[in-house]
Amino acid sequence: MINKVNMAILKKKFIAKDTIEFVLKNEFISHHASPGQFLHILIDGLTLRRPVSIADIDKSSNEVTIAFKIVGTGTKKLASYEPGQSIDVLGPLGNGFDISNTHPKKVLLIGGGIGIPPLYHLGKRLSENNVKIISILGYQTKESVFYEREFQELGDTYVVTDDGTHGYQGLVTDVLTKVSSFDTFYTCGPTPMLKAIKERLSNSDGYVSLEERMGCGIGACLACVIPTSDGEGYKKICQDGPVFHAKEVNLS
Amino acid sequence: MINKVNMAILKKKFIAKDTIEFVLKNEFISHHASPGQFLHILIDGLTLRRPVSIADIDKSSNEVTIAFKIVGTGTKKLASYEPGQSIDVLGPLGNGFDISNTHPKKVLLIGGGIGIPPLYHLGKRLSENNVKIISILGYQTKESVFYEREFQELGDTYVVTDDGTHGYQGLVTDVLTKVSSFDTFYTCGPTPMLKAIKERLSNSDGYVSLEERMGCGIGACLACVIPTSDGEGYKKICQDGPVFHAKEVNLS
């Protein structure tokens, strides 16, 4: 069930360079959203809403956390909002990570940059279900690092930076060898990273969360399609995704 | 001299229905502006600035007062600004009321609705120079009345409302007969009112302050012209005006 709601901004925090965390309050979203789902946020003066993943939920207090990076007009404007204001949100949107049907014992989370927030929400839920979590987190540079401690609390965490200023130097795929076996991987981040992971882990069961520029966010406008791997059709990232089984879609 | 300045909003007050008064702070404007001049205000999200007259100035505290009515998108947005914020202003603009060269002993101010604010600034300056002030103020209805007490402090004041809910019922021209002699009149308000006054007081010396939709506000774009009464040319309201000698321009 999707709704258009107002979410009050309770807290605002700069958690890394150009990266902001909002704690928002809304009962409907906090009770209906699952890991991997996103919010479609109306930003003053803009025509199109902006999709931002849910990074955490506290059902008891109806709090919903998001974390986003300032990359353009929309995120810059969103970053100017202050606690006390509220934002118009369409959500929860999309199909999140499938965690009800599968019963992995040990999972690998691989996040790149601003793809990390939805994995945190996922990791927390899985860890509540006693799943063992290993995380690989990739950032550009030391200043961009966020949620490192939070992931460490969930389990073994490997941090890489492009320039080696924090953690290992290199790409998330460079530390894959350090990880022993796992049942399922879940990944979210820039497309080149997802492609590399899909190739490297082609023998493993896994899920990728994708991004695309969106119009409606609800499956009506066909802005956000991705070809399916059978070459026969398209899936809508906003409605069928953003999370897909790694084998289902064609990343090109 | 014109400048682009930031003016901090010090105070905000609803002074009548849909009518807001801002006290702004800026040294440059407070020291350079004369009665009848206006500010060209940049409003978030809009392409064109909006002209608003200066309603009062306190040079000692560098405070500049404006009063405006919510009539459309721009004024609505402006009305949403709060003390603590500041506004981007181009000013002081235009040619104000000529009070240095003439030496009237007794003047008549005739204001209609949102044309009243610049007359208040004028009245205060004149009254400091020991000029006797008589005012006629016209409003739509009781709820729209503002600055009545302020004008009474300057001198005899006649208030009219269209519907008679406050003061006399009728138009400002209906109470003209109550006013004994005066040296000069100054008027600002809706064009039909200005026309009626110009006709009724065609034998008197007087000045009208005009309004027109503006582009640049500084005389470059020719958006705001008014035909001169000799039929031979145009004047620019933003630069040559907004105040003109009543005989100079053709109100049609």
Next chain:
Amino acid sequence: MNLSVNLPGLSMKNPIMPASGCFGFGREYSSFFDLSTLGAVIMKSATKNERLGNPTPRVAETSSGMLNAIGLQNPGVEKIIESEIPFLADYDTCIIANIAGSSVEEYEYVAESFNQTDHVDALELNISCPNVKEGGIQFGTDPYMAAFVTETVKKVTNLPVYVKLSPNVTDIVAIAKAVESAGADGLSMINTLTGMQMHLPSQKPLIANKTGGLSGPAIKPIAIRMIYEVKQQVSIPIIGMGGIANAEDVLEFLLAGANAVAIGTANFNNPFICPEIINGLPNVLNKYGFHSINEAVGKGIFHEPADLSSS
């Protein structure tokens, strides 16, 4: 307040309908509100066969607008008749089928296909899609071609035909008159303006298709002008669209000469926009002294008593 509007084939409870391509086939929006509140639904363009559309990115934000190059992705007319129309037919609203094609034969085929169902009330002939390589806009920029495809479709369909005009033309009145002469029952205007945005980081056009169609409030003044011009030269009704975002905008379109209006881009901003506008319309009409929709239609067309301009 009586909001009803009667146009060829369309007996509508109000003049508000979602625009083609911005509402899919109604399914997604039906979870937000009862589609029976709408005057009509204009479906996404249908082609003969399934189309997969253009590569992504397909949309981009622009100042007060957006670019799109979806590329007429749709499951093909048969699937639409089978799977989508029965869903919509359950609602108490008019159904307009938008048809597109790469050739006159394709338009003909698709138009004829819709004769199979009883649930479609009118056709909207999309001769103005800027986002496909062949067909689409080329039919909409040449009066002769526009008339020819209109005539062809009129021959095979038993439904009223609204021709959707492209704003990317020197003389929209000429196209409007040509399709009227060719038998169009109404006009739909405007489709998007062809635009482009450069993506600075990659130094190439942001939209994968390079150009896209510009829609949203940015284009409203162009839509109003074109409707105003066309209204004075044709006698068939006009469904107006282009940047409508609130009930005041609807009245602006009515005054300029639209008989009803469609709402596109604004659905993305607010999925409840159509019912909100329907609810707001009586107050706005009232405020400006109107007692019905028809009373406002074309009221803003202003014939100057004399030429006051000093050229």
Next chain:
Amino acid sequence: MNLSVNLPGLSMKNPIMPASGCFGFGREYSSFFDLSTLGAVIMKSATKNERLGNPTPRVAETSSGMLNAIGLQNPGVEKIIESEIPFLADYDTCIIANIAGSSVEEYEYVAESFNQTDHVDALELNISCPNVKEGGIQFGTDPYMAAFVTETVKKVTNLPVYVKLSPNVTDIVAIAKAVESAGADGLSMINTLTGMQMHLPSQKPLIANKTGGLSGPAIKPIAIRMIYEVKQQVSIPIIGMGGIANAEDVLEFLLAGANAVAIGTANFNNPFICPEIINGLPNVLNKYGFHSINEAVGKGIFHEPADLSSS
């Protein structure tokens, strides 16, 4: 960073100039900043005799844009040469004279008149003003007429001629090629799109002239698209304009194929916009890896290796 640009007749220290009609003859803006910082100044359109323009209101705000119908008000070419050019000539900047007319003879007359002064560096031929009853846009919407007026002006002037194109056309490439063949030294694009706004309280068009020209950020995607299309088909330089509001926008125009740019509406928003953009440009060029203006020109024109779109 080297911002200099050399175009026919224009040896400019940077590619930034205020657009015609948005800067008068520079006097008012000279109180805000030193006009010598500008690459060039394009003057308000000049006609043979003084023109008083259209009735007011002449401007209206639209979403991310504005409508204007000034109607080419200007003191006439003689007065401009006498009183305005000497003022501008005192600054170290190029001067472009924009010329307009109701007839080919008028264009010819005005163009020839500018031979009297040594201070004008180039002519901009306004065949695209939508705000006057006769002339202007009619020359800009027909390739034959556009070529004819270009050719005529070229014969009488000793200055390079930049032809200012109208976006209100089906095929801007055809017009661009026609004026190139007729001898144009450059193009200036785009002028405003014809638009209209309805004023609800009075139930008539807000602009007294009814229609006006739409400018500002709203039209930027249309300008970018047209420059991109034209650049690939002509070899003369392009002065780009339409909605530029910051240095990033300038780079977008350069990538699409503009050699220099003009800034119109944004001057009203911020009278310091031209010097601010000039100051900001080096950083923006740097950020995206460019070392000069010329390096960026046309860099965004992207020839797809193969056709990836599935029509």
